Amino acid sequence: MLNVSIYRYHPEQDEKPHMQDFQVDTSGKDLMVLDVLFSIKEQDSSVVFRRSCREGVCGSDGMNINGKNGLACITPLSSCVKKNKLVLRPLPGLPVVRDLVVDMGQFYKQYEKVKPYLLNDTPAPAIERLQTPQERAKLDGLYECILCACCSTACPSFWWNPDKFIGPAGLLQSYRFLADSRDTATQERLAELDDPFSVFRCHGIMNCVNVCPKGLNPTRAIGHIRNMLLDRAT
Amino acid sequence: MVTSITSFGRSGLYDWLVQRITALVLGCYTVFLVVFFLSNPGLNFQDWTSLHAQLPVRIFSLMALFSLGAHCWIGLWSVSTDYIKPFGYRFLFQVVVGAAMFIYIVWGIQLLWGF
Amino acid sequence: MSKKRPVNLDLTTIQLPLPALTSILHRVTGVMLFVGLIFFFYVFDLSLANEAGFNTVKSLLTQHFGAKFIAWGLLTALSFHLLAGVKHLIMDFGYAETLKSANLAAKVVLSSCVILSILVGVWLW
């Protein structure tokens, strides 16, 4: 039996959040954390969490698993459980709606701030806009982001200034468009970023890289943005 | 774009660059002093004052002093905006830091040129 | 429903990687040094004022335990702040931006600082 401790908070019933313990029979199998949550929901249907694709591509079930942010559906017990104990808490730093569900509003707002869409002021051709494989390769490691918020909610700078620091996820997407050869709004994008909060709160602690379930590297992307800002200003 | 009027240069890039350049100056100054102390084990008052009487050293010290002022301000400003959320306290903290840096700089100039 | 929602931010439950430790220590030592500036300036002022002042400083730093301890503490903080600063500069040039290398860099900073603080102690005592 696996000991599982879950962060519980129900806005209609609880003044404050508390931890609740469950016992789950894993039959010795190396289940994913999400499977464990399903067993718990069978025991107590009031336990609430988000889930969708169950294969690590939709980004619904980001949560704090034994202290580390990750996707429940692709985190095997063998990689997180210590001393037969699993502690599940909501993503840090965002307001908790109920149990493991957080209000992602602030996170999405920062994503929207970077204008995460292609801007091109030239008339669209009758076919696609051409792009060499080398130009396209610059988007690798950027476009794969699934907006699970694991990175931003593992970032102390985002905890302290969620309304001002764009955070690793937003900045990764910002760079995804800065790096796209089809985008012509580079200067406008950079101008929007040159303040003391949006980009420069990154202190390179690498927790975003540490937790990203897709193995992406926002820290490096932020470095590239900084270099572009520097290049533009000097 | 997040606007802020209390930051050093009002531009993130500018603050960042100033922080790096001042760090470099302060780092060099520290190493310079450490090397001086290590190479003068039995240091006496004359050696010490004659070092600081040289114009290049005075200019170096002055650079370090100004760097210190900027470096501290940018660093502590960012600390204050991270951890101190109520506006009043944050502003107070920034005033104290600003005043302290002003005093240090005046004090430093006075002691460098005053002896 | 209008009441304030809780936030899960109990730092004791959240794992942070080694570079996070060096980053927070960089801040802590920065604040320490800011507070310690008064000692630096006092000592500087005293030592340059006249020969008596210089000797006071010298004897304080060779005999007075409290003064020595403060000096050791500040110099340790200074060495950490300096080393972590160098790491920052290296990262600014695009090195150590993978998790592995950043962890290694953090380890190097932490262990060099321990060595330096011992050396400072030896030098002072």
Next chain:
Amino acid sequence: MAENISTMSFDAVVIGGGGAGMRAALQLTEAGIKTACITKVFPTRSHTVSAQGGITCAIASDDPDDDWRWHMYDTIKGSDYIGDQDAIEYMCSVGPQAVFELDHMGLPFSRTEKGRIYQRPFGGQSKDFGKGGQAARTCAAADRTGHALLHALYQGNLKGGTTFLNEWFAVDLVVNDNKAVVGVIAICIETGETVYVDSKVTVLATGGAGRIYQSTTNAHINTGDGIGMCLRAGLPVQDMEMWQFHPTGIAGAGTLVTEGCRGEGGYLINKDGERFMERYAPNAKDLAGRDVVARAMVMEILEGRGVGKNADCVHLKLDHLGEEVLESRLPGICELSRTFAHVDPVKEPIPVVPTCHYMMGGIPTNVGGQVLFPESESKDRVVEGLYACGEVACVSVHGANRLGGNSLLDLVVFGRAVGLQVEKSIRDGYSVKPATQNNIDVAMVQLQRLNNSKGGERISVVRTELQRIMQLYFGVFREGPSMRKGLDLLRQLRGQLQNVYLQDKSQAFNTDRIESLELNNLFEVAFATAVAAEARQESRGAHARNDYTDRDDKQWLKHSVYYPEEERIGKRDVNFNPATMPAFPPKIRTY
């Protein structure tokens, strides 16, 4: 009787925030129509995100002479001739425009040396109407095309300023006294508030329902909500027996492994290491239609040539492609197979098994996405105010079997087409009689029964049983007697379902309530599937019967239509009238 609920008003409401829904919403918003997109998950969490291999379309990048008519021929042949030829013609000819729009929106397609969109071979693709050999027509963004497409569409909508009602669940359609659809009852999941979303037109883009099966590549959210809503409103659905089993789901986990693996040169082997598809499809081999490959795999397993501990799967061999190709063309597959099969495809083959993947059937619509009510075999009536696109709709471009890469094309082409049609209709002054309180009360019945439940069966128990029945009696191979048994079991299960117990009756983010409503939808889909499968006495496309092994064009070159009120199956003519060319007549289908 019911308490008065609050109302929100729009000109158009799109239900579903996947590829089809967002494409439709984008078209409508850009046309200046006051539109809301209701989506039960944040849009980028929709199941389109899991599509891997690509979007099939004759953009003439790989082959400059490629022709959309060749694509049309392949699609009709793939559909086993019950795809509507006017719709397929529309999809294949408009496709390139729709794909280029995606590129302009920012979709990061992989590229060729010439800078054009990279295309890979997929199953069932040919040149020159089947005479010119294998074609490479599937436009890809590595093996994350669905992800790239969904995000590009969401980004396009952000740019366009679409109103999203994120994490809102649509419960039932509101139908006015003139039998026109005038909006939907929806729950804001976060607060639990129930709202009547009043709208001139309603677009269903709720996606598939793969969760009726135990083993599926589909996300947990694929519960056929749109089908459920239609059936409860008395509207019929079409070709529901046609469920695609994807040949390569990871054994045990069910996670999808793209057909692109075989497109890039991977192949299936049995326990003897034999490339068995050479026997079943001598020409196309591993790139035959999905129904053909899935059946071949099941035959191999049934005849004892399976691999694994229980010999219940076969192997997909990729290691000969080399690490470089795998990491650049199929990085997501490498990741998934390491996570879910504990196998590194660079070194070992992946254990795979046919897994429920796609619903070819759905709500019958015309090319403009208007929902149709088939009144007889040859006569349809347009259901006023209701549109459908994407997997939930049956236009029908997939007929009895969908070709790989055609689903993404379907959703952008018809999402767009719905937008255009709705725009035209509203510009032409389409107006409706507002809903009465009674109309709203009717749509609230389901929800109220659930909210008042005081004991009975648990949701998870009923759901598990439903999935077990469907897997066992309505899988890759089907047979009359066992399907009739399955139907009986489903009828019994219906009793339990009506008595299902909602334990948690609180408001905020009550996923238990949502799952109960989803279960009702799953059941509606499953039941329609079962009735339709039992009725179609032939084997065609994905519908393979042991007791009727041949295709029967005389009786069944028809769509099946399930009428919910009588629980009966009717037939509907297949369209053989493309606008610009002669029809493709049915031929024997071999690969």
